[in-house]
Amino acid sequence: MAVKLLGLSGSVAHPSRTTALLRAILEAVSARIGISGTLIELADDAPHIFSALTRRQLSGRAAQVVQAVEAADLLVVGTPVYRASYTGALKHVFDLVNHEAFAGKPVLLAATGGTPLHGLVTEHQLRPLFGFLNALTLPTTIYATEDDFADYRLVNPKIIDRIARAAGEAAAQLSLRDASVAPLRAAAG
Numbered sequence: 001m002a003v004k005l006l007g008l009s010g011s012v013a014h015p016s017r018t019t020a021l022l023r024a025i026l027e028a029v030s031a032r033i034g035i036s037g038t039l040i041e042l043a044d045d046a047p048h049i050f051s052a053l054t055r056r057q058l059s060g061r062a063a064q065v066v067q068a069v070e071a072a073d074l075l076v077v078g079t080p081v082y083r084a085s086y087t088g089a090l091k092h093v094f095d096l097v098n099h100e101a102f103a104g105k106p107v108l109l110a111a112t113g114g115t116p117l118h119g120l121v122t123e124h125q126l127r128p129l130f131g132f133l134n135a136l137t138l139p140t141t142i143y144a145t146e147d148d149f150a151d152y153r154l155v156n157p158k159i160i161d162r163i164a165r166a167a168g169e170a171a172a173q174l175s176l177r178d179a180s181v182a183p184l185r186a187a188a189g
């Protein structure tokens, strides 16, 4: 079965720097593993997600989003910093998921913010959330500020390099789990 690579953007805005960052990360991972990914944007799906306040109330698109997040082999999660944390929309998705689906799942963490002072949001907010879920968060996280984008396109070469490093870590994890990814591990370097 094909490896499922999923990006989840916690931004509730269009256009979105966070979504642009996630697209760049998904492209880098896809190039490493030779499998394309899917992106879920909560800017579109948050109204569906909030229609369910408990897991039992999940139906329609909200159920599809939760199911896709649970089923991903590699999850790339990104959020804008809102009030020094992830968005409420992103948190609500993880209040609805079955926590057992995340044990050992590789998760690449990313965020965007208005100030570099909140760059540790990936370590202090996102990593503990996925720690609770027993997920395997990758060592390299990505944080970008508004100055790293031009017209919602990532332009800072240092962040592009960091994405390449994170994509290598993601490919290595996937190759440990899925034989179809293994031949690409050498290319990942």
Ligand SMILES: Cc1cc2nc3c(=O)[nH]c(=O)nc-3n(C[C@H](O)[C@H](O)[C@H](O)COP(=O)(O)O)c2cc1C
Binding pocket: 011, 012, 013, 015, 016, 017, 018, 019, 080, 081, 082, 083, 084, 085, 112, 113, 114, 115, 116, 118, 145, 146
């Ligand atoms: C409600 C709200 C709260 C915010 N809080 C913070 C914050 O605490 N720290 C920060 O660095 N940026 C904060 N920002 C700025 C956003 O994180 C930043 O502009 C981000 O890149 C927006 O991402 P987006 O384009 O994907 O929506 C906030 C923005 C909004 C709208």
